[in-house]
Amino acid sequence: MSTASSRSAAAVLQARNLRKQFGAVTAAGDISVGIERLSVTGLIGSNGAGKTTFVNMITGYLKPDSGTIEFDGRDITTLTPRAITRLGIARSFQIPQLYDALSVEENILVALGTAARNGQLGPATAPRGQASRLARQQEEQALAQILSQFQLRDYRVRLARVLPQGVRKALDIALAMVARPQVLLLDEPTSGVSSEEKFAIMDMIMTALAQQGVTTLFVEHDMEVVSRYAQRVLAFYDGRVIADGEPKRVLQDDDVRRYVVGMSHAAPAGARSHA
Ligand SMILES: Nc1ncnc2c1ncn2[C@@H]1O[C@H](COP(=O)(O)OP(=O)(O)OP(=O)(O)O)[C@@H](O)[C@H]1O
Numbered sequence: 001m002s003t004a005s006s007r008s009a010a011a012v013l014q015a016r017n018l019r020k021q022f023g024a025v026t027a028a029g030d031i032s033v034g035i036e037r038l039s040v041t042g043l044i045g046s047n048g049a050g051k052t053t054f055v056n057m058i059t060g061y062l063k064p065d066s067g068t069i070e071f072d073g074r075d076i077t078t079l080t081p082r083a084i085t086r087l088g089i090a091r092s093f094q095i096p097q098l099y100d101a102l103s104v105e106e107n108i109l110v111a112l113g114t115a116a117r118n119g120q121l122g123p124a125t126a127p128r129g130q131a132s133r134l135a136r137q138q139e140e141q142a143l144a145q146i147l148s149q150f151q152l153r154d155y156r157v158r159l160a161r162v163l164p165q166g167v168r169k170a171l172d173i174a175l176a177m178v179a180r181p182q183v184l185l186l187d188e189p190t191s192g193v194s195s196e197e198k199f200a201i202m203d204m205i206m207t208a209l210a211q212q213g214v215t216t217l218f219v220e221h222d223m224e225v226v227s228r229y230a231q232r233v234l235a236f237y238d239g240r241v242i243a244d245g246e247p248k249r250v251l252q253d254d255d256v257r258r259y260v261v262g263m264s265h266a267a268p269a270g271a272r273s274h275a
């Protein structure tokens with residue numbers, strides 16, 4: 001087992017002693033992890049290891065039975081998902097959560113509207129009367145930037161339901177980025193994406209995230225993707241972190257090879273019941 005320091009002076013996120021039990025299943029058994037600002041961390045682990053549970057606890061979708069989560073030094077353990085999003089932690093889902101009957105552009109406009117109402121797009125500084133024109137201009141600029149950064153321009157007027165899987169994933173992540181989060185958690189950004197497409201998609205996503213300066217955690221089953229994009233890897237097994245450190249070292253760790261790499265495979269989308 002190799003476990004690097006679970007705490008970091010520059011941690012933007014700090015989980016302490018998180019526990020979550022589902023009946024007899026330990027989905028989180030005393031997890032303590034600190035995440036450095038602007039770092040890119042990969043979460044690996046076989047099916048059922050507790051990766052999504054960890055993401056769900058950080059983002060407020062699940063409450064830990066015990067333990068605490070701090071964001072920027074503030075205790076967010078008991079906050080709602082919406083309150084956590086407003087503070088600056090966003091996520092994408094294992095199965096993209098899109099409005100299928102709306103176009104790509106409309107999906108982004110809905111997200112921009114929500115972010116604007118939450119005050120996440122910066123203060124409105126215009127004199128009264130000009131405010132709505134300025135808001136429209138800002139919205140158009142933000143829309144154009146997102147379409148461009150996430151390579152969605154060609155799909156602008158397509159309905160979300162007809163998008164190829166890789167584009168669905170990109171749109172889902174783009175929607176999470178609309179609110180300009182400080183921290184972004186991605187649950188399997190390449191699941192369902194063909195192996196030929198996955199590096200192109202990850203290159204695009206990671207470039208966009210680096211441009212925005214966002215601390216990133218991503219859950220991933222593909223070890224090639226993990227070793228190429230993560231600066232640090234957390235390996236989960238049975239609700240515990242069994243290894244933590246540089247990708248090269250973690251992927252060579254005996255326990256990781258035994259319990260994760262050999263067993264790790266992505267179940268087909270839809271075979272999973274937990275978001
Ligand atoms: N809401 C829930 N109710 C009951 N059991 C749950 C729930 N969420 C997760 N579990 C169980 O907790 C364990 C961890 O699940 P989790 O979804 O976190 O795994 P994972 O590492 O994300 O797996 P995968 O790679 O398949 O997505 C599994 O045994 C799962 O069945």
Ligand SMILES: [Mg+2]
Nearest residue numbers: 051052053094
């Ligand atoms: Mg999962």
